[in-house]
Amino acid sequence: MARSPMGSPWKTLDTDLDRISRVELAGSLVARPLVAPGIALAFMVLAGLAAAVFFEASGSNFIIVAAATFGAYMALNIGANDVANNMGPAVGANALTMTGAIVIAAICESAGALLAGGDVVSTISKDIIDPAAMASPQVFVWAMMAALVSSAVWVNLASWAGAPVSTTHSVVGGVMGAGIAAAGLSAVNWSxxxxxxxxxxxxxxxxxAIAAGFLALIKARILYRSDKIAAARLWVPILVSVMVGVFSAYLAIKGLSHVIPVGMPTALTIGAVTGVLSHLVTRPMIRRQSRGMANRTKSIKVLFSLPLVLSAALLSFAHGANDVANAVGPLAAIVHALEVGTFADTVAIPLWVMVIGALGISFGLFLFGPKLIRMVGSQITKLNPMRAYCVALSAAITVIVASGLGLPVSSTHIAVGGVFGVGFYREWHMERRLRQTKSARSPVKHIAVEERRRRKLVRRSHFMTIVAAWIITVPATAGLSALIFLVLYGVLA
Structure with missing residues (x-):
């Protein structure tokens, strides 16, 4: 059979087109990891341009543009690292998909920052350094710049390593290190x-401890009862009303107090009233939802899914209201010092500064958040809706208790500690039930060390990595901030 004279050229063309397609595919695969950093870089550039437009003191435009750029960088890192503590348990329990969690968190974080973030922020990060010890406003500006850069870099490194760290402690360490470099050890409030x-x-x-206590309560009062559905109808509305009451008080203290003064008695009253109203509404809803359910643990988990989603959304709103200052606080301090020529204990936050913080947290969550969400939600220990609900509830209760005692706690440490508490309680409970079962049937058998390690419900490698990151956060950011301040002040001042 004769070959068509056009066969060879067409075959060559097809081969060339196939090669081009493969090159394009390879190029897209190589470029994919660069998409998120590219979008983040574009946002930082836009933040700097916004600062140049809105800030009028032309002589200090360069400093303001740099501060806004690094403020946007810090906000991106807060979104990538800190927000995972709110949404991780809900995603790990399969109550929310990753996409749903990111959308809800982005909306609630932005709403919390813009609606309840307040118009005043502390410029010295909870009295860590004494502004009077600074030689001049210019020294104060470079100290705040160093604190902003060092804390952002540290949170970025922690996110890359898969360790959820406290952004509040990162900023505190940065302010302390820059303060020591600028004015000596005496400038730090060591108490x-x-x-x-x-x-x-x-x-x-x-x-x-609080998360483990609630999990123990759920097991004893619901899961280990012969009629689980009847027990759930009694206790789930109570637990939901506790959640609503606690979050109402939490939001009153952390969000509403930025707008109007709210004391602890007022917040607790608000929480009690909303809790009672929630119980009246929830009880018939749970009764209707539980009709026809099988009398087994899997059915009970469904009843906790919606409260868990609500708690995650409320935590994100409160986080946006409270922690946006970690991103924009030093930036607002720099803007105030350059505009007025003096530094103050508290300063007003310009709207464009707050917008940078809110959008940066949302972009950081969207671009880089899934890694830490998976870490908190599923890689430390296995969570279901009931366990994740205990973690979320413990976070709000702990903040309320700490606020009443005047203790400066970290929401990151609380949430991750709740995950650890649930996991370690399950380990203890499993070992206890195993001993009881064996003592009732036969003598306890020796279990090899390797087998006991395999049965652990909390991954020790993640536990050690996270605890190590917590311990070194303040020293690391302090040292880095001091170094950055000496470079900035020595070269640019």
Missing amino acids: SMAMIAASWVISPVLGG
Whole structure:
């Protein structure tokens, strides 16, 4: 059979087109990891341009543009790292998809920052340094710049390593390090630093203990009852009303107090009233939802899914209202110092500064958040809706208790401590039931070390990585901030 004279050219053309397609596919695969950093870089550039437009003191435009750019960088990192503590348990329990969690968190974080973030922020990060010790406003500006850069870099490194760290402690460490470099050790309020150091232990232990206590309550009062559905109809509305009451008080303290003064008695009254109203509404809803359910644990988990989603959304709103200052606080301090020529304990936050913080947190969550969400939600220990609900509830209760005692706790440490608490309680409970079963049937058999390690419900490698990151956060950011301040002040001042 004769070959068509056009066969060879067409075959060559098809081969060339196939090669081009493969090159294009390879190029897209190579470029994919660069998409998120590219979008983040574009946002930082836009933040700097916004600062140049809205800030009128032309002589200091360069400093303001740089501060806004690094403020946007810090906000991106808060979204990538800190928000995972609110949404991780809900995603790990399969109550929310990753996409749903990111959308809800982005909306609630932005709403919390813009609606309840307040118009005043502390410029010295909870009295860590004494502004009077600064030689001049210019020294104060470079100290705040160094604190902003060092804390952002540290949170970025922690996110890359898969360790959820406290952005509040990162900023505190940055301010302390820059303050020491600028004015010596005497500039630091060491009593405040001692309280913060104590919170490294208090936050996770208290959060873990409360989460474990609620899980024990659910097991004893619902899961181990012969009629689980009847027990759930009694206790789930009570637990939901506790959640609503606690979050109402939490939001009153952390969000509403930025708008109008709210004391602890007023917040607790608001929480009690909303809790009672929630119980009246929830009880018939749970009764209707539980009709026809099988009398087994899997059915009970469904009843906790909606409260868990609600708690995650409320935590995100409160986080946006409270922690946006970590991103924009130093930036607002720099803007105030350059505009007025002096520094103050508190300053007004310009709207464009607050918008940078809110959008940056949302972009950071969308672009880089899934890694830490998976870490908190599923890689430390296995969560279901009931366990995740205990973690979310413990976070709000712990903040309420700590606020009443005047303890500076970290929401990151509380939430992750709650995950650890649930996991370690399950380990203890499993070992206890195993011993009881064996003692009732036969003598306890020796279990090899390797087998006991395999049965652990909390991954020890993640536990050690996270705890190590917590311990070194303040020293690391302090050292980095001091170094950055010396470079900035020595070269640019």
